[in-house]
Amino acid sequence: MSYLSHSSSTAASWMNAISTDVVFALVGVAATIMIRHIVRRKNQKSKVNVLKFHSEEAVAIALAKYIADQSVKFIKENGSFSVVLSGGTLIDTLRKLLEPPYIGSIDWSKWLIFFLDERVVPLNHPDSNYKLALDGFLSKVPIPKSNIYAINDKLSPEDAADDYENRIKHLVSKSKLKRSGNSEFANFDLMLLGMGPDGHVASLFCWHFQRFEKTRWVTFIKDSPKPPSRRITFTFPLINAASEIAMVVTGEDAADAVKIALSKTTNSSCFPLPVEKVSPVGTLTWFLDKEATFGLSC
Numbered sequence: 010m011s012y013l014s015h016s017s018s019t020a021a022s023w024m025n026a027i028s029t030d031v032v033f034a035l036v037g038v039a040a041t042i043m044i045r046h047i048v049r050r051k052n053q054k055s056k057v058n059v060l061k062f063h064s065e066e067a068v069a070i071a072l073a074k075y076i077a078d079q080s081v082k083f084i085k086e087n088g089s090f091s092v093v094l095s096g097g098t099l100i101d102t103l104r105k106l107l108e109p110p111y112i113g114s115i116d117w118s119k120w121l122i123f124f125l126d127e128r129v130v131p132l133n134h135p136d137s138n139y140k141l142a143l144d145g146f147l148s149k150v151p152i153p154k155s156n157i158y159a160i161n162d163k164l165s166p167e168d169a170a171d172d173y174e175n176r177i178k179h180l181v182s183k184s185k186l187k188r189s190g191n192s193e194f195a196n197f198d199l200m201l202l203g204m205g206p207d208g209h210v211a212s213l214f215c216w217h218f219q220r221f222e223k224t225r226w227v228t229f230i231k232d233s234p235k236p237p238s239r240r241i242t243f244t245f246p247l248i249n250a251a252s253e254i255a256m257v258v259t260g261e262d263a264a265d266a267v268k269i270a271l272s273k274t275t276n277s278s279c280f281p282l283p284v285e286k287v288s289p290v291g292t293l294t295w296f297l298d299k300e301a302t303f304g305l306s307c
């Protein structure tokens with residue numbers, strides 16, 4: 010009995026010692042995994058391609074082929090192709106998709122369209138990115154209307170951002186959009202980004218806190234330095250959860266920001282430029298014309 014009670018108390022103290030050791034070991038392993046994960050996220054480097062073309066027309070031709078190839082690839086993989094559009098000059102640069110062979114060969118019925126940023130104005134207002142995309146591109150291709158996700162233009166910027174974020178989350182919960190492997194953010198197949206001469210992308214500007222947002226998917230700005238002032242915008246965590254990002258930049262106005270972003274020169278007034286924060290989990294491909302690369306050494 011005494012042996013039993015001795016051995017059972019020894020066993021108990023062993024168990025205590027073992028369980029304390031096991032707990033410490035497990036905590037250690039968990040901490041190591043977390044630190045490795047954080048370091049990996051911090052060091053995560055996108056695959057970057059820089060494509061330079063002699064003219065804007067050559068950019069438009071190459072961009073159409075690239076998008077058509079991505080469409081085939083993602084439709085084969087997922088049965089759909091989620092595309093996020095910017096406003097600005099990008100829409101005109103999509104014009105070659107409206108011509109043969111692409112207009113007839115792309116499976117437009119599988120495309121899902123979203124807006125990277127939007128001005129909080131009625132959807133038929135000349136400043137609306139939706140109207141720009143509709144007039145210049147979407148009305149000319151057979152993408153089902155129900156696959157085009159415009160913002161709710163009846164809401165305030167705050168509510169429109171919440172509403173757009175919730176609608177994207179809902180599509181993820183219904184498996185209409187994928188979730189990004191490393192995070193809870195939606196994983197869009199392709200984002201088509203433009204860049205302003207000041208290095209802004211989407212409606213994420215220098216000197217404006219929205220560019221530092223870490224948790225929201227979509228946020229709002231009411232004092233955009235570029236008019237109109239009231240906008241909503243994808244945040245960098247959502248942008249960088251994309252599989253493919255095409256950064257489409259043409260014209261000499263953009264050359265300074267392109268030089269800063271690609272030659273990694275520091276910019277004393279705003280460092281880093283918003284465009285330098287674009288770093289998707291997949292591939293970033295720059296499409297540049299001659300004017301936009303003015304000042305780059307190679």
Ligand SMILES: O=C1O[C@H](COP(=O)(O)O)[C@@H](O)[C@H](O)[C@H]1O
Pocket residue numbers: 094095096097098099125126127138202203204205206209210211212235
């Ligand atoms: O205001 C905006 O500007 C950027 C850049 O436009 P761009 O005319 O210089 O190409 C655009 O990407 C964004 O969607 C738009 O809202």
